[in-house]
Amino acid sequence: MLTLIYYQFCYTKKQWLGTIPVFLISSILVGTCLTIANNISANPIPFQDVGTPTPIFVGPIIFGGLTLLFLISSSIQLLLNYFKEDYQTWNNLGTNRNQLSFLIAGQITIISFLVSIVGSFISFFVARYYYSLVQSLAGKTQLPSIPIVFNFKACCFTVLLISLLAFCGSFIHAHKILNQVIQSEENNNPKGNKLLRVVKLGGVIVLFLLWIWLASVFFYHPASLSGDNLIFKLDDNLLIILILHIVIIHFLSPELPEFIVKLLFRKTYSYSSTLAKWQVLENRSYLKSLSSSVIMGIVLISGFLMYSKVSYGDLASQSQQSNETNAVLLLFVAGPILVILANIITITILSSFAEKRIVQQWNVLGISKSQRYFVRLSEAGIYSLLIVIVSSIFNFVYYVLSLQLAKVMSVKVNSSVNAFLCTLLISILMFIFIVITKISTDRTVDKGTKEI
Template identity: 30%
Template sequence: MFKLMLWQFKYSWKKWLGTLFVFTAAGIVLGFTFIGSFSTINAHLNNGRFNPVQFFAIPAIFGVITIILIINGVTRLLINSFSKDYQLWAVLGANPNQLSELVSGQMMLISLIGGTIGYLLSYPLTSSLYSWSCSTPGMKSFPHVTMYLSPQSFVFTILSVGILTVIVSFGDARRIFVGKQKHFFKFRKIRKQGMSPVRYLFSFAGLLGLIYLYSLFFQNPVQVQSMFSGKDDSLVGTYSNLFLLLTIVAIIAFSLLAPLILPFIVRLLFKITSHNHLKTFTTAYYNVLSKRSFLKSVIVPLFILILFTSYVTYLSIDLANVSSRRKLSNLLCK
C-alpha cells in the first residue's frame, strides 16, 4: 500500500500541488504557535499575569479549525480528480478502508511538505508580529521575547499538521467511499445538493449562539465579567475570551452555512455586476456554481483569516480602550 501511495503521488504530483497552499497556511499558523511558545518557555517568561504563551496559543485554535473544515472539501476534490483510478482499484477488489488509507497517506505527504514550508515562513512572521503587538497599547505589559527556531517547535509543528491531516482525511474519504460502495463504486462527480436536516439544525443553533454572544457586548460589563472570567480577572481578559468565543462560533456557523450562503452571494454578484462585455465573467460564474466544494474550500479559509486578523487587531489595540473606559467610569462613580 505504501509503494502504491508513493507511485500515485509521484504520478500525479501536479494535482496534489494544488493543495499545498492549504497545508502551508496551516504550517504558518501552527509554526507561529510553537515557535513563540517554545521561545517563551525556554526564556522562562511563561509565568505571571502577562504570559505570552496564551497569545501564541490563540492562532492554533484557528489553525486546527481551519484544517478540519477545509480538508473535507479538498478530499472531495481529489477523489473527483482521481475517480477513474479509484474506480479501477475498486473493481480489482480494493475496499473503502484501503482506498481511504491511500488518500490519507498522500495527503499526509503533501501536508508534511506544506508544514515544513509554512514553519520556515512563520519565523519572520512570528518575530515581527509579536514585536509589533508589544508596541500597541493593549500589550505593552507583555515581556519582550527573542524568537528562534528549535527542533522542538519544528517537530511539534510537523507532527500536528501530519497527524491531524491523516485523521480528518481518512474519516472524510472513508465516508465518501462507503457511500459510493452502495452504488457499486460508480465514481461520479460528488455534489451535495442542499443541506441535510441535521446540518440545518446545527446551522440554526450556531446562528442563535452567534446572536447571543454578540448581544453580550451591549450588556452590563460586570455581568459579562462574571460569566467569562473570575472576579480577579481584568475586563480586558473578559472581553478577550468573549471575542475569541464569538470568533470560533462565527467560523463554525459560516462553515455550516457556506453551501447555502456562497451560491446566493455568487448569484447576487452576477446580477448586480455589469458583465455584458466580460464573457469570461459569465464563464467563471457557471464554473463556480458547478464546483461548490471548491468554492467553499477557497472562501472558508479566507473568511477565517479575516476573522483571525480582526481578533489580533482587537486584542492589541481596542481592548486597551475598553479597559480605559471602564476605569474612567469607576472613577466617575466614586
C-alpha cells in the same frame, strides 16, 4: 498499503504539490509560536514580575489548527473531483471507502510531512521578527527581551502536529466526500443522500439554536447578571459568536451561495453572464472552497476590528494598555487568517487542473477568446458579489451585537466603517485575483493546444 500510497503519490505528485501553500504557512505559524513558547519557558526569570505570556502564543496554534481542519476539506474536494474517475474504478474493483480514504490521507500526510520540515526551519527566522513585532505592540514591560534560539523540540513537534492534523482531517473528509462522489456516480442510494442532508440540516439547526442562546443575552439581560459580570458575559459571548460564525459559514457552503446566485441571476440577458452563472453553479467544489475561505477571512478581520473598537474603546486614552490588548487579539486572529489566505492560493492552484478541461471543451464548442474574457469577467463578478453579500450579512449581525455591548459598557462607537470597507476592498482584490488566474489558465491551455 504503504507501498501503494508511495507509488500513487509519485504518480499524482504534480496535483498534490498544489497543497504546499496551506501546509507551508501552517507549519511556519505553528513552528513560530512553539519556538517562542519554548524560549519563554527556557528564560523564566524576565517574566517573574509580569507572568508568563506562553498562553497568548499557544492561541494561534489552536485556532489555526481548527481552521486547517475545516479548510482541508476544500482541497480534498477539488482533488477528488479531479481524480473521481480513478477512484470510481478503484471502488468497482472492490476497494472499500476506508481503504480509499487511507490512500488519500497517506498521500496528503507525505506532502504535509515534507513541507512541514521546511516550514519548521523557516519558522526559526520568522520567530525573531514575530516576537519583536508583538513586543513593539505590547511593550517591553509585558514582553521583556529574550534570546530567540533554535529549538529542536519545537521543530519536531511542529512536523508531528501538522502531519497528524493533515492525516486526521484528510481521512475524515475523504471518507465523507467519497460517499457522496461514489453514490452520485452509482445513483442507487437515495436514502443515503437524504440522510446526509438531514444530518447537515440538523447540524445547522443546532448551530443556530446555540447562536440564538448566546445572542439573546445581548437583548434580554438575566437578572442574575449586572455590572462587571454582565460585561464579562457579553464580552465572552461576542468572541464565541465570532468563532461560531466561522463554523456556520462552513456548514452553509455551498448551499447559501448557490441560492443567492439562483435568486439574483434568475434571468440573464447576455451570453457571458449566462455561461458564467452556470459555470459557477456547476463548479460547486470551487464555489464552496473559494467563497467559504474568503468569507471566513473577511468575517474574522472585520469582527476583530469591531470587537477591539467596542470592547476596548474606553482604553483609547491609555495607549499602552490598548496596544497590549490589540497585540493579544491580533495573535489569536492572525493564525486563522494566515491559514485562510494560504488556502485560497491552494484551491486556486488545484482548480486550475479542472479548469483546463473546461477551456478545452469551450474551444471545441467554438467559443472565441474575446467571448472567454467576458465570461471570466462575469464569473469573477458573481464570485465577488457573493462574497460581499454573505460577509455583509454576518458583519451586520456582528455589528448590531457589538453596539449592544457598547451600550452596556457606555462606550461611544465613533465608526466601524473600516470593518465594512475591509469587505469591499477584499472583494475587489478577489475579483482581480480570479480574473488573472482564470485568464492565465486559458492562455496556458491555448499555448498547449498550439504546441500540439
